Amino acid sequence: xxxxxxxxxxxxxxxxxxxxxxxxxxxxxxxxxxxxxxxxxxxxxxxxxxxxxxxxxxxxxxxxxxxxxxxxxxxxxxxxxxxxxxxxxxxxxxxxxxxxxxxxxxxxxxxxxxxxxxxxxxxxxxxxxxxxxxxxxxxxxxxxxxxxxxxxxxxxxxxxxxxxxxxxxxxxxxxxxxxxxxxxxxxxxxxxxxxxxxxxxxxxxxxxxxxxxxxxxxxxxxxxxxxxxxxxxxxxxxxxxxxxxxxxxxxxxxxxxxxxxxxxxxxxxxxxxxxxxxxxxxxxxxxxxxxxxxxxxxxxxxxxxxxxxxxxxxxxxxxxxxxxxxxxxxxxxxxxxxxxxxxxxxxxxxxxxxxxxxxxxxxxxxxxxxxxxxxxxxxxxxxxxxxxxxxxxxxxxxxxxxxxxxxxxxxxxxxxxxxxxxxxxxxxxxxxxxxxxxxxx
Amino acid sequence: xxxxxxxxxxxxxxxxxxxxxxxxxxxxxxxxxxxxxxxxxxxxxxxxxxxxxxxxxxxxxxxxxxxxxxxxxxxxxxxxxxxxxxxxxxxxxxxxxxxxxxxxxxxxxxxxxxxxxxxxxxxxxxxxxxxxxxxxxxxxxxxxxxxxxxxxxxxxxxxxxxxxxxxxxxxxxxxxxxxxxxxxxxxxxxxxxxxxxxxxxxxxxxxxxxxxxxxxxxxxxxxxxxxxxxxxxxxxxxxxxxxxxxxxxxxxxxxxxxxxxxxxxxxxxxxxxxxxxxxxxxxxxxxxxxxxxxxxxxxxxxxxxxxxxxxxxxxxxxxxxxxxxxxxxxxxxxxxxxxxxxxxxxxxxxxxxxxxxxxxxxxxxxxxxxxxxxxxxxxxxxxxxxxxxxxxxxxxxxxxxxxxxxxxxxxxxxxxxxxxxxxxxxxxx
Numbered sequence: 001x002x003x004x005x006x007x008x009x010x011x012x013x014x015x016x017x018x019x020x021x022x023x024x025x026x027x028x029x030x031x032x033x034x035x036x037x038x039x040x041x042x043x044x045x046x047x048x049x050x051x052x053x054x055x056x057x058x059x060x061x062x063x064x065x066x067x068x069x070x071x072x073x074x075x076x077x078x079x080x081x082x083x084x085x086x087x088x089x090x091x092x093x094x095x096x097x098x099x100x101x102x103x104x105x106x107x108x109x110x111x112x113x114x115x116x117x118x119x120x121x122x123x124x125x126x127x128x129x130x131x132x133x134x135x136x137x138x139x140x141x142x143x144x145x146x147x148x149x150x151x152x153x154x155x156x157x158x159x160x161x162x163x164x165x166x167x168x169x170x171x172x173x174x175x176x177x178x179x180x181x182x183x184x185x186x187x188x189x190x191x192x193x194x195x196x197x198x199x200x201x202x203x204x205x206x207x208x209x210x211x212x213x214x215x216x217x218x219x220x221x222x223x224x225x226x227x228x229x230x231x232x233x234x235x236x237x238x239x240x241x242x243x244x245x246x247x248x249x250x251x252x253x254x255x256x257x258x259x260x261x262x263x264x265x266x267x268x269x270x271x272x273x274x275x276x277x278x279x280x281x282x283x284x285x286x287x288x289x290x291x292x293x294x295x296x297x298x299x300x301x302x303x304x305x306x307x308x309x310x311x312x313x314x315x316x317x318x319x320x321x322x323x324x325x326x327x328x329x330x331x332x333x334x335x336x337x338x339x340x341x342x343x344x345x346x347x348x349x350x351x352x353x354x355x356x357x358x359x360x361x362x363x364x365x366x367x368x369x370x371x372x373x374x375x376x377x378x379x380x381x382x383x384x385x386x387x388x389x390x391x392x393x394x395x396x397x398x399x400x401x402x403x404x405x406x407x408x409x410x411x412x413x414x415x416x417x418x419x420x421x422x423x424x425x426x427x428x429x430x431x432x433x434x435x436x437x438x439x440x441x
Numbered sequence: 442x443x444x445x446x447x448x449x450x451x452x453x454x455x456x457x458x459x460x461x462x463x464x465x466x467x468x469x470x471x472x473x474x475x476x477x478x479x480x481x482x483x484x485x486x487x488x489x490x491x492x493x494x495x496x497x498x499x500x501x502x503x504x505x506x507x508x509x510x511x512x513x514x515x516x517x518x519x520x521x522x523x524x525x526x527x528x529x530x531x532x533x534x535x536x537x538x539x540x541x542x543x544x545x546x547x548x549x550x551x552x553x554x555x556x557x558x559x560x561x562x563x564x565x566x567x568x569x570x571x572x573x574x575x576x577x578x579x580x581x582x583x584x585x586x587x588x589x590x591x592x593x594x595x596x597x598x599x600x601x602x603x604x605x606x607x608x609x610x611x612x613x614x615x616x617x618x619x620x621x622x623x624x625x626x627x628x629x630x631x632x633x634x635x636x637x638x639x640x641x642x643x644x645x646x647x648x649x650x651x652x653x654x655x656x657x658x659x660x661x662x663x664x665x666x667x668x669x670x671x672x673x674x675x676x677x678x679x680x681x682x683x684x685x686x687x688x689x690x691x692x693x694x695x696x697x698x699x700x701x702x703x704x705x706x707x708x709x710x711x712x713x714x715x716x717x718x719x720x721x722x723x724x725x726x727x728x729x730x731x732x733x734x735x736x737x738x739x740x741x742x743x744x745x746x747x748x749x750x751x752x753x754x755x756x757x758x759x760x761x762x763x764x765x766x767x768x769x770x771x772x773x774x775x776x777x778x779x780x781x782x783x784x785x786x787x788x789x790x791x792x793x794x795x796x797x798x799x800x801x802x803x804x805x806x807x808x809x810x811x812x813x814x815x816x817x818x819x820x821x822x823x824x825x826x827x828x829x830x831x832x833x834x835x836x837x838x839x840x841x842x843x844x845x846x847x848x849x850x851x852x853x854x855x856x857x858x859x860x861x862x863x864x865x866x867x868x869x870x
Binding site for chain 1: 743810
C-alpha cells in the first residue's frame with residue numbers, strides 16, 4: 001500500500017487532540033490516570049437498505065482471522081498474550097448512520113511485569129485486523145468464515161425477540177420511521193444477509209476502506225504521534241470521502257399513533273416516541289435535557305414518582321433523549337391490563353411539563369444529577385469516547401464543564417418553551433393479553 | 442491510622458478498619474478521579490431464609506424477603522424518600538440483592554460527605570408499615586415479571602432448581618409473585634434486626650477521599666448509635682446431597698432459538714484447597730477448556746453451536762458452588778453432548794495456562810479502574826473471609842496439576858444438570 005502525503009491539521013478541544021489525515025481523523029485524550037489504553041476505530045457508513053447487511057458482516061468477518069493470525073484461536077491467543085486485551089468488532093447505529101466499530105481495551109504496560117508498550121501492540125493489532133484480513137488465493141474472504149458469520153448474524157437478528165424491552169424499542173422506532181433509513185435495523189434484513197457472497201463482501205470491505213471516513217479515538221497514556229502514525233497506515237487507500245454532515249432532527253410523520261402487538265409475555269412493554277425537533281447540537285438542547293430529566297431521567301423524576309412510587313404500576317418508568325435523532329423515548333414495564341391507566345399517568349406528566357408545573361426541587365435535583373453524570377464521565381474511557389463520538393457525529397453540542405454551566409442556567413421558562421415542541425409521535429405496546437388491545441386514552 | 446495494604450505494581454493501596462460496633466470499613470483511594478463510589482453492604486441475601494438470631498429460636502421467612510427488605514429501606518418515617526435525600530446533594534443512589542449479600546450504594550462527584558451521611562443514616566433506620574409494605578408488592582411483582590420474560594434469567598433459575606435439591610440457592614433471588622404477597626412488616630423487622638447489625642456489615646469507599654476521615658466518620662456514627670458487637674447469627678442450610686435434584690429440565694418460552702446451560706455442582710469446601718485458590722483455578726480451567734482461544738470453542742463456534750454470547754463461569758459462595766456453561770444454540774442436544782464428552786478429555790497445556798494467567802492478571806489490574814466491579818468483588822470476598830489482594834499471588838502459584846484436578850468436576854455425571862429453553866414452536870428443518 002502506498003503512503004500518500006496528506007495535509008494534517010491538529011487542534012485540541014474537550015481534552016482531545018484532534019488531527020485530520022485526509023479521510024481519517026484521530027482523537028487522542030492523553031491522561032495517566034487510567035489503568036488501560038482504549039482504542040476505538042470507526043468507519044462511518046450511511047445506513048441503507050441495500051448495504052446495511054454488507055456493513056454488518058464486515059466486522060463479523062474481520063474479527064475472525066488475519067494474515068498473521070489466520071484462525072480465531074490464534075487471534076484470541078494474541079489478545080490473551082496482551083494480558084487479556086478486550087476486543088470487540090461490531091456494528092452500531094446513530095440516527096441514519098451505521099457505525100462499523102473496532103474497540104480494543106488494553107492494560108497499560110506501566111502496570112504490568114516488564115512494562116511492555118501495550119499501545120504499540122494495540123495499534124499493531126488494530127492495523128492487522130482492519131488492513132490485513134485473511135484472504136484466500138482467489139483474492140477474497142474465506143467463504144467458510146463468511147458463511148459461518150452469515151448464519152450467526154441471521155440467528156442474532158431473530159434473537160431480538162428474546163429481549164422484549166429491546167424488541168419493543170426497535171418496533172417503536174420502525175413505526176416512527178415509516179420506511180426512512182433511521183428505522184432500519186443496524187444489521188439490515190435477513191434476505192440481504194442470505195444473498196451476500198465472499199467476493200461481494202470483500203469488495204464492499206475495500207470500498208469502505210477507500211471511501212468512508214475513519215475515526216480513531218484513543219484514551220489513556222497515549223502518544224498522539226504514535227496514534228497518528230498508525231492512523232496514516234489505516235487510511236492509506238486512494239479515494240475521497242464526503243465530509244461528515246451534521247445530523248438533522250427527524251420529521252414526525254405521525255401524531256399520537258398507536259401500535260399494539262401481542263406476544264406471550266409476562267409483562268407488557270409500553271413505549272412512546274416523542275419528537276423534540278432538535279439534536280444535541282441545538283442551542284436549546286440543554287433545556288431539552290432538563291425537560292427530559294425532570295420528566296423521567298432519574299428516581300426523583302415525575303415518571304418514577306408517579307408511575308412507580310405512587311401508583312405501584314411499574315418497576316421502571318423513564319424518559320430518555322436520543323440527541324442524534326431529535327427524539328425522546330418514554331418506557332415502562334406494566335401489567336397488560338394497566339395499559340390505559342399507565343398511559344393516562346404518563347401523559348398527565350407530559351402535560352404538566354408543558355404547563356410549567358415544575359418545582360424548584362425538581363429543577364435543582366435534575367441539575368445536580370446531570371452534573372454528577374457529566375463529571376463522572378471523565379472517570380471512564382468508554383464514556384469519554386462515547387461522548388466524543390456523539391459530538392462528532394451529531395455535528396456539535398456541548399460536553400463537560402461547558403454543558404454543566406449551561407444546564408445550571410436553564411430556567412423554568414426555557415423548559416416551558418422547549419416543552420411546546422415535544423409532540424407524541426407514536427405509542428407502542430407489547431402485550432400478553434388481548435384485552436389490552438385497542439384501549440387508549 | 443488504619444492498616445494499609447499496598448499493591449505497588451499497580452499503584453493501589455487498600456485501607457481497612459473495624460469499629461467497636463463490629464462494622465468493617467474499607468477504603469481504596471483514587472486520587473485524580475472525579476467520582477466517589479460508596480457501598481454499605483450486609484452479609485444477607487436470598488439464601489438466608491432460615492436462621493437463628495443470636496440467643497433466639499430459629500425463624501423461617503418467605504422467599505424473596507431479603508430483596509423486598511432492600512426495596513423498603515428507601516422508605517422514611519416522615520413520608521419522604523431516600524432517593525430525594527441523595528438527589529438533593531447530587532448523588533446517584535441504588536441497591537441490589539443477590540444470593541448472599543444486600544448492597545446499598547451511591548456515587549457522586551460533589552458533596553460526598555453529605556451523601557455519605559445519608560447512606561449511613563437510611564440503612565440503619567428501617568421504617569415499615571402495613572401500607573408501605575403493601576404498596577411495594579405491585580412494584581416488585583412487576584420486577585419479577587420482567588425477569589420472567591428474560592430467557593437467560595429463566596435458564597439460570599431453572600438450572601439452579603435442577604442442581605440443588607434443598608439448598609435455598611434453588612430459589613429465585615426476588616422470590617415469587619406468590620411468596621412476596623405473604624411478607625409483613627413484622628417479618629421485615631425480624632430480618633432487619635438479625636442481619637443489618639453492624640457486625641454483619643461492611644462500608645466500602647472508592648475514590649478521591651482521605652481514608653482516615655472515612656474511618657473517623659463511620660466511628661462517630663457508630664458511637665452515636667451505641668450498638669455493641671453481637672453474637673453470631675446461625676444460618677441454617679439443610680444438608681445438600683452431592684447429587685443434583687434433576688439431571689435435565691426443559692421449558693418453553695417466546696424465544697427465537699433454544700438456549701442451553703450445563704451446570705456442575707461443586708462443594709463449597711474441597712479438602713486440600715483454599716477457596717480463593719479453587720475460584721482462581723476454576724476460572725483458568727474454564728478458559729483453557731472452552732474459552733475463546735481454545736480449540737473446542739473454535740470448533741463449536743465454527744459449527745454454529747455457540748455464538749459470542751456463550752459463557753462459562755464458576756460461582757462460589759460459603760454454602761454452595763457450581764460451574765455453568767452455555768448460551769443460545771440451534772441444537773441444545775448436540776451442544777450438551779459435545780461439552781459433556783469433551784470437557785473431561787480436552788488437552789490441558791502448560792503454555793495455555795501461562796497465557797491465561799496473563800489474561801487474568803490483566804483483568805485484575807483493570808478491575809481497579811471500575812469502582813462498581815471492584816467494590817462488588819471486594820465485598821463478596823470480605824464476607825467470606827477472603828482477601829482480594831492475595832489474588833495475584835494465588836494466580837501466580839497455580840500449577841497444571843491443580844487445573845487437571847479441578848477438571849475432575851466435569852467427569853462426574855451425578856453432579857451435572859442441564860437446563861434447556863426451547864421456542865414455543867420449533868422452527869422447521
